[in-house]
Amino acid sequence: MTGFDTVLVVDWSAACKRASQTPSKDAIWLGLVREGEPQEPIYCRSRIEAEACIAALFEQEMKAGRCVLAAFDFPFGYPRGFARAITGSVDPLLLWDWLAARIEDSGQGANNRFDVAEKMNAAFDGPGPFWGKTHRDRWPGIPYRKTGILYDEVPEKRTCDRIARTSSSCFQLCYSPTVGSQMLMGVPMLSRLRRMEGVAVWPFEHWRTARVVLAEIWPGTIERVVRQAVAQRGPGAIRDREQVRLLSLALSRLPDARLGDMMMDLPSEAAEEGWVLGVGYEEDLMRACDDQLKPPPLRDDCFALPAGVDWTPVGDALALLRARLRAVVGQEVVPLGQAAGRVLAGPVVAQRANPPEANTAVDGYGFADDSLGEGDQVLPLVDGRAAAGVPYPGAVPPGHAVRVLTGAALPEGVDTVILQEDVTLGEGRIAFRGGLKTGANTRRAGEDVEAGATVLEAGRVLTPADLALCAAVGLADLPVFGRLRVAVISTGDELVEPGETARAGQIYDANRPMLTALVGQMGYDVVDLGRVADDRAALRAALDRGARQADVILTSGGASSGDEDHVSALLNEAGAMAEWRIALKPGRPLALGMWGGAPVFGLPGNPVAALVCTLIFARPAMAVLSGAGWHAPQGFDVPAGFEKRKKPGRREYLRARIREGRAEVFRSEGSGRISGLSWAEGLVELPDGPAEIRPGDAVRYIPFTSFIGP
Structure with missing residues (x-):
């Protein structure tokens, strides 16, 4: 058993005096994670106090039916002899x-x-x-x-x-x-603790069915992230406190299979000397606790425009976002089967070659090519065969052949395979025409991927095909960024929930269903904070919830500078507001700012403009925040199936779809025509300058799937 409900990590002190009442480094610290939830580290002033606390915790956890991994930061055994x-x-x-x-x-x-x-x-x-x-x-x-x-x-x-x-x-x-x-x-304290019923010592005892397992840990296994944590907390940070907090978090987040690998198949010396849990798995431990080491929050002025800027071209706005944003999520290690759609947090290196050994690509007969003479060939067959997963048990003598099936490892003495269709089979022998090239119908070891090669780079959104590749090269789990959490808020007195009775002057909230669905399709976790009336206190409370529960906040409505535009007003109050007047149609006003450390994208209230601004600006920005890097949608030049004259000054996005190889656009450009969003399958992008489009002219078409996909 390696499925622990509770993880305790103890930083033990050998000081000759009782520690101060104020938490300090010269004391004993206990890091605790219970059922996945990190607890506040426990400070103990003496060893006697700590032992009593640990014993009580063991009793409490066992009584609650929880299994405990308790790791201590000193050796459990001495060198052999x-x-x-x-x-x-x-x-x-x-x-x-x-x-x-x-x-x-x-x-x-x-x-x-x-x-x-x-x-x-x-x-x-x-x-x-x-x-x-x-x-x-x-x-x-x-x-x-x-x-x-x-x-x-x-x-x-x-x-x-x-x-x-x-x-x-x-x-x-x-x-x-x-x-x-x-x-x-x-060690004397451990000796007393192990006498409690249900407690066993790894690796000295049979521990797999114990309720509490005592193990040895070494903080040096996560030294890099400990240094980062101490540096982030600044003056006054207590290193011992950070060590137990991070180690307990790391052990609690390791997949059971990985923790099982750490605890089993130890060398014989471990039975007498003991073993440090995690030796050889340092990177796993560091990745597992990295998500507590989130990058520092973005600066409140990260969205500020240069002095004197009024109207901002779309290209300039995108360049500013790309330059000023970075990942805001932490990291963790997840099993391979849970990694689809996640953002890879580090490069992935092949643990073994693919294929791991030379094998046959067809059903047929294998032999050593340099043992053949000139012209037609007749070779005696050895007994037995080679099949996928069932290798031939010996070597094939020169001048002999062996039956091989697709995927079988090439036996010793075989470097070439002939198709069974090209062979005449006789009693214990085969005949075939000469002229086959050395290595025919075989795959060399590592011809796809060599062991130690980097197969995937950080920032990639993992696909099913990526998981197949990782499995083939021996990877059981992967380092990924945490899922970006996106809060969505609709604002306005005029909004009612779909299905409710709308009074005069009210409309149904179309933005929130659209935005939450978009966020989900992008692979992010949605935090739906509902509708908020035109009430500054209520919106402040909603933004506070968003900053606590999410990494980024999307609002719709209230982003301009009118009397009821409370989003921009609150961001201005917080001193972290930038109203970007984008040279864009539809959707000129875009309020950008920070609230409680979370970036806020204040989208227009019009659903068409809200969708366009989300796809053009929020989507690539959120990709960076998620760790995936900048996401530029893939567009295609296609013939226009419409006619359009455009003035200079603004980049325009038309709701469009492809029919019979041409881009056709929605019959009306009115930004209130929500039906055009459902009708469209993408956008036609018209440049900032003047344009006169005639049927057949090339236009840039961007499918919605290109915005949303990885």
Whole structure:
């Protein structure tokens, strides 16, 4: 079993005094995630307090029916040979009990760890293995420095420490990092905790059916993201707090299969020395906790136009958005089967070649081409065959052939395959005409993808075909950006919900159903915040909800500068408003701003203009915010099936569709004609300058699917 409901990560301290009442680094921190929800890290001032807190938490979680993975940041075992020297047995848990019977601790932090270490040093010839102490003139059996310790009776480090390149050994008692002292003060606590019913120790015991599993972790496995988190929080950030918060989050978000890989199939040394959970899987852990490390919010002035700008051409507006926006979502690791439609957060590297080994492309007979003579051939057949997934068990001798089926690995001694249709089959032999090229009808190993090759780049929206490729090259899960959450708000006293009774002067809200459907088609999570009347306080509350629940906010209506245009008024109040007067038809006013760290796109209230502004501006901007990079729709030059004269000054978008190879446009350009949106299948884009379009002239047609698709 690896399906844990609760993850606890403990940063253990070996300090000789009780920590301050104010949270500090010289204390014990507990990071906790329960059923996927991160809890506030717990601060403990002493080891006695922490042990009581952990034991109570175990009882609480087991009583609630939850299974717990509890990870501690100190070694669970010593290098091979040490336990036998102390207890006469290689069983590390006997050493746990030996230490628990001798280590003394107090609620104020005073302890006898140096006395116990000195006693253990006496079991070895020469100085050490423990070294480092607080006083040069005390504990004469403990060297003050490591100089002169040979580590010939026991290694200085465990196997997993060497692989992970951990910073110090479990024999170092002083001078940061004091892993040896942490272990001496932590192992007795673990010895007591493991005696609780339902608790087991990984990897020393049968742990798969336990209610609580104790495991060893090393914060260095996520060092990069810890540094980022501390830097983002700025002065006053407590590193130990960030470590337990992020490690608990990372472990809780790992797919069960990946966590199972970490906990199983360990080398034999782990049975005596223990093992650091996550060694070899550092990138998995860092990606799993990266979504708590969201990039800092966009600047409040990121939408500000250059001084003196009035009317903004469409191209300039798009260039400003592209230059000033970036991803605002975090990252996570998801199983391959859940990755379709997600945005890849990092490059994907093939774990194995595709195909992994040379194989046959057809049903036929395989042989070594250089063993053939000139002209027609007659070859004896060896017994057996090679089939996909069932390789031939031996080597094919020169001058012999073997039956092969499509997809079978080429047996040793085979480099060429002849189609079964080109062979005459006799009793135990085949005959065929010569002239076949070496390597015919075979696929070489890695001819599609070589092991170690980058197969997909970051920013790609993953398709079903991408998942097939990833599976073929041995990937079980993928790093992806979190889903962009988009809040949608309709504003206006005149709006009523479809299906309700509309009074005089009221209209049905057409924008919200359209925008929420568009957002969903784009692959984002929709946060529908409903309709808001022309009431500034109500709209402020709705924007506050949007900033809490979403990464970006789309509003429709109230984006201009009239008496009831509350969207632009509130953004102005917040000091983060930019009214972009776009040289565009339809949809000139576009209010852009920030609210509570979330970018706001204030769309026009007219449904036609709202749709056009969403597709032209909000869509590529949201692609950047989602981590996918700038999305430019693919247009096509097609003959016009209409006639149109256009004045200079504004770029125009006409509702259009393709019929009989020509672009036809809706009969009316009126922006209130919502039926034209349903009629159309795309837009015809007319340039900023003057234009005179006649039937047959080339025009740029952009299908709606090109705007919406990846």
